Amino acid sequence: MSAATIVNLPDQKTAVIPKKNYINAEDGILSWLFTADHKRIAILYLISITFFFLVGGTFAGLIRLELLTPQPDLVASDTYNKLFTMHGIVMIFLFLVPSIPATLGNFLIPIMIGTRDLAFPKINLLSWYLYMFGAIFLSAAIVLGGVDTGWTFTTPLSTHYLNTHVVTAGLGVFIVGFSSIFTGLNFIVTIHRMRAPGMTWFRLPLFVWSNYAASVLMVLGTPVLAITLVLVVLERTIGIGVFDPTKGGDPLLFQHLFWFYSHPAVYIMILPGFGVISEVMSTFSRKRVFGYSAVAFSSVAIALFGFFVWAHHMFIMGVSNYSALVFSLLTMLVAVPSAIKVFNWSFTMQKGSITFETPMLYALAFIGLFTIGGLTGVFLGSLGMDIHLTETYFIVAHFHYVMVGGMLMAFLAGLHFWWPKLTGRMYPESISQLSAVTSFIGFNLTFMPQFMLGYLGMPRRYHSYPPEFQVLNVLSTAGATVLGFGFLMPVLYLLWSLKYGKIAGNNPWQATGLEWQIQSPPLTENFIEMPVMDHEAYDYEWLAHKTEQEVTTVG
Amino acid sequence: MSSQYHDPANVTNPEHSEHHIIGPGTYILVYVSLLILTGLTVAAAFVDLGILNPVLAVGIACVKGTVVILFFMHVFYQSKLIKLTVTAGFFTFLVLITMTLSDYMSRAWGLW
Amino acid sequence: MDNAIVATHDTHVEEHHVELPQLRHHFETEEQQREAGTFGMWLFLLTEIMFFGGLFFAYLLYRNWYNPAFVAASNQLSIPLGTVNTAVLISSGFFMALGVWAAEVRKKSLLVLFLILTNIAGLAFLGVKAVEYKEKWDKHHIPGAHFDITEFVNPPLNPKTGKPVEEPLSPDMAQKTQLFFVLYFAMTGMHALHMVIGIVLLFWLTYRANRGEFTEGYVAPIENFGLYWHFVDIVWIFLFPLLYLINRHPGT
Numbered sequence: 013m014s015a016a017t018i019v020n021l022p023d024q025k026t027a028v029i030p031k032k033n034y035i036n037a038e039d040g041i042l043s044w045l046f047t048a049d050h051k052r053i054a055i056l057y058l059i060s061i062t063f064f065f066l067v068g069g070t071f072a073g074l075i076r077l078e079l080l081t082p083q084p085d086l087v088a089s090d091t092y093n094k095l096f097t098m099h100g101i102v103m104i105f106l107f108l109v110p111s112i113p114a115t116l117g118n119f120l121i122p123i124m125i126g127t128r129d130l131a132f133p134k135i136n137l138l139s140w141y142l143y144m145f146g147a148i149f150l151s152a153a154i155v156l157g158g159v160d161t162g163w164t165f166t167t168p169l170s171t172h173y174l175n176t177h178v179v180t181a182g183l184g185v186f187i188v189g190f191s192s193i194f195t196g197l198n199f200i201v202t203i204h205r206m207r208a209p210g211m212t213w214f215r216l217p218l219f220v221w222s223n224y225a226a227s228v229l230m231v232l233g234t235p236v237l238a239i240t241l242v243l244v245v246l247e248r249t250i251g252i253g254v255f256d257p258t259k260g261g262d263p264l265l266f267q268h269l270f271w272f273y274s275h276p277a278v279y280i281m282i283l284p285g286f287g288v289i290s291e292v293m294s295t296f297s298r299k300r301v302f303g304y305s306a307v308a309f310s311s312v313a314i315a316l317f318g319f320f321v322w323a324h325h326m327f328i329m330g331v332s333n334y335s336a337l338v339f340s341l342l343t344m345l346v347a348v349p350s351a352i353k354v355f356n357w358s359f360t361m362q363k364g365s366i367t368f369e370t371p372m373l374y375a376l377a378f379i380g381l382f383t384i385g386g387l388t389g390v391f392l393g394s395l396g397m398d399i400h401l402t403e404t405y406f407i408v409a410h411f412h413y414v415m416v417g418g419m420l421m422a423f424l425a426g427l428h429f430w431w432p433k434l435t436g437r438m439y440p441e442s443i444s445q446l447s448a449v450t451s452f453i454g455f456n457l458t459f460m461p462q463f464m465l466g467y468l469g470m471p472r473r474y475h476s477y478p479p480e481f482q483v484l485n486v487l488s489t490a491g492a493t494v495l496g497f498g499f500l501m502p503v504l505y506l507l508w509s510l511k512y513g514k515i516a517g518n519n520p521w522q523a524t525g526l527e528w529q530i531q532s533p534p535l536t537e538n539f540i541e542m543p544v545m546d547h548e549a550y551d552y553e554w555l556a557h558k559t560e561q562e563v564t565t566v567g
Numbered sequence: 568m569s570s571q572y573h574d575p576a577n578v579t580n581p582e583h584s585e586h587h588i589i590g591p592g593t594y595i596l597v598y599v600s601l602l603i604l605t606g607l608t609v610a611a612a613f614v615d616l617g618i619l620n621p622v623l624a625v626g627i628a629c630v631k632g633t634v635v636i637l638f639f640m641h642v643f644y645q646s647k648l649i650k651l652t653v654t655a656g657f658f659t660f661l662v663l664i665t666m667t668l669s670d671y672m673s674r675a676w677g678l679w
Numbered sequence: 680m681d682n683a684i685v686a687t688h689d690t691h692v693e694e695h696h697v698e699l700p701q702l703r704h705h706f707e708t709e710e711q712q713r714e715a716g717t718f719g720m721w722l723f724l725l726t727e728i729m730f731f732g733g734l735f736f737a738y739l740l741y742r743n744w745y746n747p748a749f750v751a752a753s754n755q756l757s758i759p760l761g762t763v764n765t766a767v768l769i770s771s772g773f774f775m776a777l778g779v780w781a782a783e784v785r786k787k788s789l790l791v792l793f794l795i796l797t798n799i800a801g802l803a804f805l806g807v808k809a810v811e812y813k814e815k816w817d818k819h820h821i822p823g824a825h826f827d828i829t830e831f832v833n834p835p836l837n838p839k840t841g842k843p844v845e846e847p848l849s850p851d852m853a854q855k856t857q858l859f860f861v862l863y864f865a866m867t868g869m870h871a872l873h874m875v876i877g878i879v880l881l882f883w884l885t886y887r888a889n890r891g892e893f894t895e896g897y898v899a900p901i902e903n904f905g906l907y908w909h910f911v912d913i914v915w916i917f918l919f920p921l922l923y924l925i926n927r928h929p930g931t
Contacts, residue, residue, distance in 0.1 A: 206711070232725060236733050239732075239733035239734060254737055254858070254865075260858050265740060320666060331670045333673075594777055613927050624924055627920070636913070640906055641902075657728065660732045663732050
């Protein structure tokens with residue numbers, strides 16, 4: 013197994029990084045801060061989200077450390093509230109939402125569709141500045157003493173009963189929201205308007221399709237979050253009463269408006285991950301993605317259904333039984349397109365020549381973990397089970413299986429897969445395989461016990477618990493430690509590889525996408541001459557034919 | 568599918584339409600009709616039509632909004648893509664309204 | 680660069696006209712750039728629809744829950760001022776549409792004239808709005824500590840008939856008029872904020888139009904600003920009947 017590999021590197025003695033590329037096109041920090049190049053902006057995003065991922069991860073570590081013992085001994089109860097709140101806010105708004113779209117999407121979408129840049133390069137830069145500006149607000153909220161509403165800003169808790177920095181955090185999320193709106197807007201326009209000749213919709217790589225679907229959700233969902241947060245901030249500062257029952261307002265209205273964005277938001281987070289998995293599955297199975305159009309349309313279907321299911325977050329909040337029934341049914345429907353994807357990826361592997369490089373390991377981890385996460389979502393979508401399991405560790409485990417086991421694994425798969433393209437150098441293979449396996453084991457050890465804890469009735473968001481839950485909690489904390497190493501290793505060896513990694517050449521994976529046919533790292537203008545697409549996506553025969561021709565030409 | 572020749576502006580696409588210049592004549596017509604409809608909606612508010620009062624008010628507003636979108640904002644002459652985009656926006660808005668309303672209405676049957 | 684993927688393509692699209700200096704390097708034709716701009720603007724307007732959407736739903740909910748309070752509070756707004764303002768804003772939109780036409784037919788002085796007219800009408804709208812806000816302040820209808828419900832609990836008597844001009848509300852329901860004014864200020868305030876942003880942009884565009892930037896074939900900024908300005912009109916077209924004309928036929 014380990015001998016079989018598709019990696020095809022140039023001769024390391026003679027190979028060099030191309031003299032002209034987007035990294036050394038201009039020098040100086042200002043040339044990065046004022047760049048309009050989508051690739052450089054992607055790198056800016058990559059650095060910032062990695063930083064905030066480590067911040068959010070630190071909060072998670074402290075949470076798990078506190079839960080090692082049943083007694084509250086590490087932190088006070090309100091500090092614990094702040095820890096899980098800041099973990100949620102940082103991870104969701106500063107890491108998960110922008111993670112794949114703003115980094116890999118930003119870097120790859122223009123190249124994949126064969127154009128020189130996104131449609132609005134300056135708005136792309138603006139979106140990074142908005143992200144940083146919002147992140148400064150959120151960091152200020154953390155440094156000044158934190159916020160403890162939970163990431164959901166639940167009213168009236170957030171508007172009346174807390175003395176923490178709700179307004180600062182709310183404004184931060186508001187601003188970061190606009191950054192994601194602008195990213196989504198840019199992607200939609202680019203994908204509609206800038207495709208290379210011959211690049212029809214059904215020749216687009218599936219990564220582009222899934223980012224397109226996520227962008228639609230960003231553009232249509234995020235403004236509702238924005239107005240909701242504006243109302244929360246106004247309610248808190250001048251007491252307008254829209255969510256205040258004593259003045260005739262309705263706290264449930266807040267829940268409706270908040271989840272109208274925040275449910276589609278989980279699809280904003282996971283859909284780009286689906287795209288990465290499609291690319292990786294195809295490349296390392298040497299086969300076209302099985303059921304290309306089914307996978308493409310299921311992304312769109314998930315985006316569409318995503319707007320019809322939000323009230324399943326509110327089953328225990330007093331929504332009407334009738335509408336809960338409808339929302340429950342619609343929730344089940346989302347499982348259909350998700351299952352279509354999982355089945356199609358599995359069939360992509362069938363009779364393929366599978367190799368197990370790191371991106372593939374992460375992708376396989378994704379499929380298993382996402383399936384568990386998705387199926388437990390169906391449990392939670394059914395009304396009776398939801399009453400029992402919501403607000404317990406079961407739901408914590410469920411969304412971590414989707415968000416960490418799904419999204420983060422997909423992000424790491426994509427990062428390793430396109431690292432040679434981003435930097436021109438390979439990551440070290442064996443240690444990264446080790447880290448993929450480590451994080452898979454660590455992840456399951458962390459969150460599988462939480463399913464059991466939740467089923468047994470341990471509520472979420474408490475820093476102390478009955479002693480009989482301690483064994484499972486210790487397992488979970490041990491797993492979190494392993495997981496922490498699993499996530500720290502890539503940070504270190506990827507940094508190492510920037511200088512010492514093997515030179516990758518144009519197409520180390522022998523993959524078919526347009527991005528692999530240009531030099532790595534790419535030129536600022538991506539293509540010397542505009543490409544013309546004359547074959548389907550994932551056409552390995554075309555690639556073999558092309559390679560053959562090159563060999564004969566050179567020979 | 569037009570795949571083999573160069574088509575940077577997607578000229579053969581349903582996403583494309585010729586640039587159309589609307590003259591002042593159309594604008595004046597639209598302007599006058601908007602003013603008339605404004606008068607109409609104010610007048611209608613003073614007549615007791617029961618449940619039809621708000622329906623008529625919103626109906627007239629929808630007509631006015633549609634006219635502005637179609638002519639002042641040129642959507643009538645735009646590509647299918649733009650038309651679809653505008654429709655999608657209002658569709659999502661309606662999803663927000665109706666799905667949320669379905670909860671509030673079914674919580675208090677008969678009171679709405 | 681690999682040859683198989685780079686085919687030479689016919690360049691007849693670019694042949695026949697001089698390229699505008701505003702054509703950005705990553706677009707191949709002006710047509711592509713113009714359509715991308717329009718499409719981007721429309722997507723931005725979609726976000727605006729959803730942004731106002733949350734407020735519209737809050738309005739819908741509370742109007743149904745507290746209908747008597749909403750009727751009484753709405754009747755405190757001035758119909759003449761509201762109607763005039765609607766007409767003023769529609770005129771502003773009309774001038775903007777003519778401005779787009781003037782830019783397209785490349786008439787510089789007409790374009791500048793129409794932009795100035797648009798701006799004057801926009802400023803007039805904000806002026807009337809300020810008068811209305813001032814009236815709310817004087818009548819203690821600003822939500823908050825100084826909000827006064829006596830007028831809704833004990834409406835003044837009509838000197839001719841000796842009956843109250845409005846249906847008196849119970850103190851509890853009268854409190855809910857505050858919610859109407861909250862939504863009134865939130866919605867018209869958010870609308871006015873968009874107007875202010877638009878007016879600032881208009882000054883800038885007028886300055887640039889006067890230098891002849893938009894009458895040489897490059898009209899995208901004028902067109903896209905027009906879309907924004909008309910969208911702000913549309914919001915008002917809905918706000919006017921919803922806020923001012925809830926129930927203007929007392930006695931029923």
